Amino acid sequence: MVHSLAPGDVRIKDIAAIEGVRENQLVGYGLVVGLQGTGDTLRNAAFSEQSLQSMLERLGVNVRDSALRTRNIAAVIATAELPAFAGAGSRIDVNVASLGDASSLQGGTLIITQLAGADGEVYAVAQGPIAVTGYSAAGMAESVQKGTPTAGRIPNGALIERELQTNLDGLGALTFKLRNPDFRTAIRITDAINSYSRRRYGAAVAEERDYRTVALIKPRGMSAARFIAEIEGLPVRPDSPARVVIDERSGTVVMGADVRISTVAITHGNLSIRVSEAPVASQPAPFSNGETVVLPRTMVDASESGGNLAIIGGTDLQTLVRGLNQIGLKPTGVIAIVQAMKTAGALQADLVVQ
DSSP: OOOOOOTTOEEHHHHEEETTOOOEEEEEEEEEEOOSSOSOOTTTOHHHHHHHHHHHHHTTOOOTTSOOOOOSOEEEEEEEEEOTTOOTTOEEEEEEEEOSSOSOOTTOEEEEEEEEOTTSOEEEEEEEEOBOOOEEEEOSSOEEEESOTTEEEEEEEEEEOSOOOOOGGGGOSEEEEESSOOHHHHHHHHHHHHHHHHHHTSSOOEEEOSSSEEEEOOOTTSOHHHHHHHHTTOEEOOOOOOEEEEETTTTEEEEOTTOEEEEEEEEEEEEEEEEEEOOEEEOOOTTSOOOOEEEOOEEEEEEEEEEEEEEEEESSHHHHHHHHHHHTOOHHHHHHHHHHHHHHTOEESEEEEO
């Protein structure tokens, strides 16, 4: 069933998920072969040598007394996510990352690797060629690198061997868990579901338990899958707290739509100090038996720009952004001002600094 979405509305499936229906993490240890001299140095990565010896012995090759010198293998960790209700025989993607001192996994092939869950049981087996997007090249005096050549991905590289014992009808009570908990959003989800269920089934089927959980009662004679499919497409307008998120490393500032600022006067100036060294050589006079010495010469230059005074009062996000743009600030200046406004009590929002 398709429901029309008004501007600002989202589907319930986009902001909440059924409790108990989730992915599971898998991890395994394996070897990548076929590298062109970019693999592990066996003397530096002892676990790579031990793994190679064990693999060859399982294949009937005895190399215990041999001095292995190959650079065409690399020990790796393989990770994957096992989707809910995934059946035996289906395939999932695998991520591969180097453990030793290999310089690149380009052109390598992961040999059969068991992927286990947190319970220690093996749920999938991975194998196949690795797709690496990063690369590196180096010469005698120059090198270039893009991305991470020691990590890659194998699309559909793992075959599921064991199914998770999950039955949607056997979950008992169905519960929606909000991804961003909020009391008002939980109430709106409950009201939207009950409004639909009264028309469709003649009774209310949803009840909010807290700011994260909405419990559902499945109608009789209907499968859980069909019931969830009808409910999760209902439109809801989520509510979110007023919040400002600052990432000082990248200079990123993200403001929520409900951020407000009390009227304040702001001035911001940029102070630049430049220190440069220009040492000079002092030569002795001819035939004076003196020595040539290097004398330090330091130049310091200080300048300050900006300093305009502006009055900002943000009744909405657009007015706030327009006021900050009038000052002509760079991202670092916006970060400094937002933090100062929070300290002054003028920022009516949560401030999250990453």
